[in-house]
Amino acid sequence: MVSADAAALPMTADDTVPLIALRGIGKHYGGGRGGPPPVTVLHGIDLEIHAGEFVAVVGSSGSGKSTLMNILGCLDRPSHGSYHFQGQDVGLLDADALAWLRREAFGFVFQGYHLIASETAQENVEMPAIYAGLHQDARAQRAQQLLARLGLEARRHNRPHQLSGGQQQRVSIARALMNGGHVILADEPTGALDSHSGAEVMALLHELADAGHTIVLITHDRAVAAQARRVIEIHDGRIVSDSREPAPAPREAALAPPPALAGSPAATTVWWADLREAARSAWRGMVINRVRTSLTLLGIVIGVASVIVMLAIGEGARRQVMERMGTMGTAILYMGSKPPVTGGPAGQLTEEDLQAVRELAEIRRVLPVIGDPVTVRYGSVDKQLYVFAASEEMPAVHHWSVAQGRFYTAAEDHDLAPLVVLGHKAWQHFFPDTPHPLGQQLIIGTSAFEVIGVMSERGAESGAQDYDDMVFIPYNAGRARVYQSQTQPDYVVVEAMSSADVHAAETAMRQLLIARHGGREDFGIGNAAARIQAEAATRQSMAMMLGLIAAVSLVVGGIGVMNVMLMTVKERTREIGIRMAVGARQRDILRQFLTEASLVTLVGGSAGLVVGLALGAVLIAVGVPVVFSVRAMLGAFACAVITGLVFGYKPAQTAARLDPVRALAGE
Ligand code: ADP
Numbered sequence: 142m143v144s145a146d147a148a149a150l151p152m153t154a155d156d157t158v159p160l161i162a163l164r165g166i167g168k169h170y171g172g173g174r175g176g177p178p179p180v181t182v183l184h185g186i187d188l189e190i191h192a193g194e195f196v197a198v199v200g201s202s203g204s205g206k207s208t209l210m211n212i213l214g215c216l217d218r219p220s221h222g223s224y225h226f227q228g229q230d231v232g233l234l235d236a237d238a239l240a241w242l243r244r245e246a247f248g249f250v251f252q253g254y255h256l257i258a259s260e261t262a263q264e265n266v267e268m269p270a271i272y273a274g275l276h277q278d279a280r281a282q283r284a285q286q287l288l289a290r291l292g293l294e295a296r297r298h299n300r301p302h303q304l305s306g307g308q309q310q311r312v313s314i315a316r317a318l319m320n321g322g323h324v325i326l327a328d329e330p331t332g333a334l335d336s337h338s339g340a341e342v343m344a345l346l347h348e349l350a351d352a353g354h355t356i357v358l359i360t361h362d363r364a365v366a367a368q369a370r371r372v373i374e375i376h377d378g379r380i381v382s383d384s385r386e387p388a389p390a391p392r393e394a395a396l397a398p399p400p401a402l403a404g405s406p407a408a409t410t411v412w413w414a415d416l417r418e419a420a421r422s423a424w425r426g427m428v429i430n431r432v433r434t435s436l437t438l439l440g441i442v443i444g445v446a447s448v449i450v451m452l453a454i455g456e457g458a459r460r461q462v463m464e465r466m467g468t469m470g471t472a473i474l475y476m477g478s479k480p481p482v483t484g485g486p487a488g489q490l491t492e493e494d495l496q497a498v499r500e501l502a503e504i505r506r507v508l509p510v511i512g513d514p515v516t517v518r519y520g521s522v523d524k525q526l527y528v529f530a531a532s533e534e535m536p537a538v539h540h541w542s543v544a545q546g547r548f549y550t551a552a553e554d555h556d557l558a559p560l561v562v563l564g565h566k567a568w569q570h571f572f573p574d575t576p577h578p579l580g581q582q583l584i585i586g587t588s589a590f591e592v593i594g595v596m597s598e599r600g601a602e603s604g605a606q607d608y609d610d611m612v613f614i615p616y617n618a619g620r621a622r623v624y625q626s627q628t629q630p631d632y633v634v635v636e637a638m639s640s641a642d643v644h645a646a647e648t649a650m651r652q653l654l655i656a657r658h659g660g661r662e663d664f665g666i667g668n669a670a671a672r673i674q675a676e677a678a679t680r681q682s683m684a685m686m687l688g689l690i691a692a693v694s695l696v697v698g699g700i701g702v703m704n705v706m707l708m709t710v711k712e713r714t715r716e717i718g719i720r721m722a723v724g725a726r727q728r729d730i731l732r733q734f735l736t737e738a739s740l741v742t743l744v745g746g747s748a749g750l751v752v753g754l755a756l757g758a759v760l761i762a763v764g765v766p767v768v769f770s771v772r773a774m775l776g777a778f779a780c781a782v783i784t785g786l787v788f789g790y791k792p793a794q795t796a797a798r799l800d801p802v803r804a805l806a807g808e
Pocket residue numbers: 170171180182200201202203204205206207208209
């Protein structure tokens with residue numbers, strides 16, 4: 142096969158090489174296995190047509206005229222025989238080269254006009270030039286001129302259904318002339334017209350013949366045929382007479398071959414102009430089929446919106462857990478004494494026990510805590526506050542910072558120093574007018590403590606206790622001065638080396654303490670980190686499941702696109718045929734349908750984005766934690782478009798692979 146680029150046809154000013162030369166052309170249909178019996182429609186047609194001739198092919202209905210014309214116009218291939226166009230064997234051309242030949246050499250005029258219903262007269266006329274890559278302005282200007290020449294200036298913006306038959310046929314003639322119309326192939330052009338319009342069309346063809354166009358007029362009407370300069374009669378697929386004069390007079394007015402015939406095909410095609418054109422007609426298609434389009438869009442919108450919202454909910458939940466982890470620490474365990482399940486008294490967690498736990502490899506910090514509501518007084522103000530006695534490691538364990546002043550040191554704790562650090566609310570309660578309360582004395586219980594710092598504000602958190610409402614004192618000072626009756630901590634906060642170690646830390650602690658307590662499990666270990674981690678994992682998998690459901694809905698949306706595209710292709714078979722007849726290549730059709738699919742998904746994706754954001758806003762308003770991620774949004778959007786392209790590809794390919802003749806017949 143010769144590709145379009147290699148198929149530059151030789152220029153023939155020389156009249157001895159016929160423009161069209163058919164040798165033994167035959168065409169039969171059917172004969173396949175299981176199909177109808179073979180029908181031979183054309184039997185060994187030999188025919189030469191020279192540039193500038195005005196030929197009528199006449200014959201009764203069913204004699205094979207249209208079949209012959211389709212072969213002449215490269216819409217169909219003969220079953221056997223050879224066809225040379227300007228000396229070039231057409232049988233050797235591939236689909237693209239044939240499209241190019243149709244576009245540059247031929248102009249078709251059909252009995253049924255074959256205009257695209259959704260496009261205006263002007264747009265119909267411009268179409269062949271789009272595929273030829275003519276610039277938009279030049280295209281519009283030429284179409285306008287042609288329409289004016291055919292008396293349709295005022296009807297430029299009418300759609301075909303707003304035009305009479307004669308007007309539609311004139312539009313189709315203008316379309317045939319758009320790319321030059323070197324050879325006009327007219328199949329029963331007057332067949333559907335009243336006599337007046339028919340006469341007008343014939344007059345036009347005469348004018349074109351006089352201007353040097355080669356015209357092949359196909360008709361069953363002898364009176365019409367008689368107007369041509371040469372009449373070929375066909376009967377049952379055979380030429381039975383030919384009125385050709387022995388030597389055709391060389392025509393002065395013969396058109397030079399259109400320049401594109403000698404040049405490189407479609408060299409001027411600009412991809413983005415094509416794309417814009419495809420997008421324009423895709424948009425028009427969407428608007429015309431509003432209901433169907435919106436139903437398809439709905440699938441995509443739901444898909445994209447749900448992906449965005451689900452991921453935002455998942456992320457919100459994850460952040461919430463992360464936040465809790467942040468305040469509690471990701472590696473925190475609690476330990477306290479407890480009566481064993483087997484009965485007997487609760488154990489004692491001694492200083493030595495704590496020291497032993499501290500020395501375990503899996504453990505980073507051990508923080509014994511005593512805390513109870515105690516009356517705290519400053520001047521004449523007093524209040525019951527939770528007084529939290531713990532070592533200097535408290536801020537580190539709780540991932541908490543000091544806002545003012547400092548925290549007490551290990552040495553101060555050891556020395557029973559009477560120092561206190563205030564929670565944010567405690568500070569505001571006792572010192573509403575004192576921005577810097579450092580150095581003030583608080584009476585806790587019965588002892589005086591000096592304020593050395595204020596903790597930063599912790600804010601509302603999910604824990605039961607409000608840490609901002611507490612005051613913090615050294616563990617040993619607390620035991621000595623506030624909680625004298627207390628021999629062991631209320632509970633012990635233990636921090637594992639890392640969040641990955643919490644289970645190992647729990648096991649090691651349990652074994653160690655059982656051994657130290659003579660085999661009795663008279664203590665309890667609460668693994669806060671493990672609980673939070675489990676919760677995070679649950680939420681994570683929930684978010685993933687939601688995401689999966691959302692993704693499925695996106696795929697369902699994509700299948701919707703495919704369904705609609707397949708329907709569109711079916712519905713628009715004839716339009717595809719027309720586009721191919723005026724010279725669209727397979728890739729032009731493919732691009733058009735892919736553009737339509739992507740346009741649907743782009744619009745659907747954008748709407749989905751908006752709907753998703755709106756839903757998210759509603760969720761935020763009702764207090765559900767939602768965190769939008771730009772990545773998720775872009776991802777969902779991209780997924781929608783890719784889904785559209787993937788699911789739109791098959792229908793587009795189906796459209797592109799249609800056989801021009803069958804598509805034109807609307808099969
Ligand atoms: P005309 O245009 O002269 O009326 P056609 O060329 O359309 O005749 O058709 C010639 C014959 O070929 C008819 O008998 C028709 O039934 C047959 N024919 C045309 N197309 C097909 C096809 N796709 N499959 C089978 N038979 C066909």
